[in-house]
Amino acid sequence: MTAVRDLESNPAEAVAIAVSYQEDPERAVDEIAARIGDTDASFVLMFIPHRMDRGALQTALTRMLPATAIFGCTTAGQITPRGYEGSAMVAMAFRRAHFRVASTLIKPIRPVHIADVVTQTERLAARFPATPGRRRLALIFADGLSKQEDILVAALEAGLKDIPVFGGSAGDGLEFNETFVLHNGAFYKDAALLLMLETDLNFRGLGFHHFMPTEKRMVVTRAIPDERLVLEINGSPAGHEYARLVGVPADQLSPIIFAENPVLVRSGNTYHVRAIQQMRQDGGLTFLSAIDDGLLLTLGRGKEIIRTLDAGLTVRDDADEAPDMILGFDCFLRKLEIEHKGLEHEASDRFRAHRVVGFNTYGEQHLGVHVNQTFVGIAFFRPRRESPL
Structure with a gap:
């Protein structure tokens, strides 16, 4: 039997991943910083348990990771290298050698002013010119209780033109009280975070439901x-x-x-x-x-949710290689159904085998459309190496 090539035994090359199960924000950030602090990171994505003290977390991030560009959101659950979790803090450090980033905070988004969003997006793209030989994509994280994602993602699509957009709406467990996005280490509600990425990696967008x-x-x-x-x-x-x-x-x-x-x-x-x-x-x-x-x-x-999950995550690049890592945005209702059917271990096994890290969302954004009960993701493939002469 072939051993699973999971992220714990065989870490991703282009992204350093750290997870903390500490409930105390300072201890959690201390653990995260110890694991990714030496990474030459272009930026860090963090997926935050909804009950964590945001004020204390913001203070800890400023003190322990002062020179790091930190983005992310609160969640309705997390996907770690071990699979589904409910109270883990996940950090993903995207290495500077493979990623470049520009960000903008769109606030307020209730209501969305379409012309303003298009203008803001076009300005971001203009100050982030393409580098020959690299590819661009955008990530969007929005207040999951704003009820504005449909209009927002359509406006982003107009502003970004041929740059693909993927994302997930911030969550609040199953409480539906308030959700937050994290921009440069500070939390905001009634807001959306737009990240524009440029990478030398091949990537492939994913989107499926069952x-x-x-x-x-x-x-x-x-x-x-x-x-x-x-x-x-x-x-x-x-x-x-x-x-x-x-x-x-x-x-x-x-x-x-x-x-x-x-x-x-x-x-x-x-x-x-x-x-x-x-x-x-x-x-x-x-x-x-x-x-x-x-x-x-x-x-x-x-249909069979586990079989559909496995099939949807089975992707290859042009060289028939599996992904180095998949960044995943998985609707909280999918997790709820999986747990109700007693399939959480099987689902976690699939996430682990396919090297997925991400969070459970209140909604997913995929190529200009806001959807629900869908898995949306980006499969990043290993850096290309020059063939020996």
């Missing part, structure tokens, strides 16, 4: 789009009509029912997931992405 459309259709007949709130489906109270189509009593609707029975929106030949966040007391359904009057929805049915 749902198929059923024959059960529904039409949004009354909604408040700005709130991502659906009040009526098929002319009936939204929660009750959704429960009827799923086949459960309305009073039994729960996050796991929503996770296992999402609604899908068709765009061409592709179905995107529109995840339900919760049912309100008045029977309305709040969603995690854009919704509108007259929108045609299809009830989704899941």
Whole structure:
């Protein structure tokens, strides 16, 4: 049997990774700094447990990593080199030899001013000219409770033009109170962090979910789009009509029912997931992405989530090499479904085998579209070496 080439036994070449399970922010940063402090890093990405004291963490970062450009966000869970975690602080130091970065903080984003975002994005791209022989991509981390990611990512797509955009919405566990992005070591809410990267590495974007459309259709007949709130489906109270189509009593609707029975929106030949966040007391359904009057929805049915995960993460470069590391943005509802089915160990095994590090999100951004219940990622391949003469 071939041994798993995981990140703990065989670290990534282009990115140094450190994980701390300390609850105290100062001790956590001390551990992180001890492991990546000597890395000549262009920048560090940090994925933060939602309950960690942000003020103490910000102070510790300033004191222990004063000269390091630090970005990231709060999360609904983490993916470490060992797989799924719930209270780990993850740090990824992107080596200067392989990465260059420019950043901008977009604040406020409630509401998004499209023209301003396009202008800000174009300015960032203009002061970050391309280097011959290198490739560029963008990462976006947004307040996951802003309800603005759909408009935001469309504006970014317009401003960045041919530069691909990937990202995840910041999380707050399963509490949905407030989420934060981390820009230059400081926390902000009602904000989005845009990073433009340039790298000499080959990379490949990933995006997949495990749902198929059923024959059960529904039409949004009354909604408040700005709130991502659906009040009526098929002319009936939204929660009750959704429960009827799923086949459960309305009073039994729960996050796991929503996770296992999402609604899908068709765009061409592709179905995107529109995840339900919760049912309100008045029977309305709040969603995690854009919704509108007259929108045609299809009830989704899941395929084998572990097999789909394994297949989606199995990528190769032109030289038939596996990735050095995959940066992953995985919807919290996927993790919820996996845990409910008792499959967390199998999922973690797949993440470990495919060298995935990242976090659980409140939404994912993939090539100009904000989606839910989807895994979005970037597979970075090992640095190319010159062939000996």
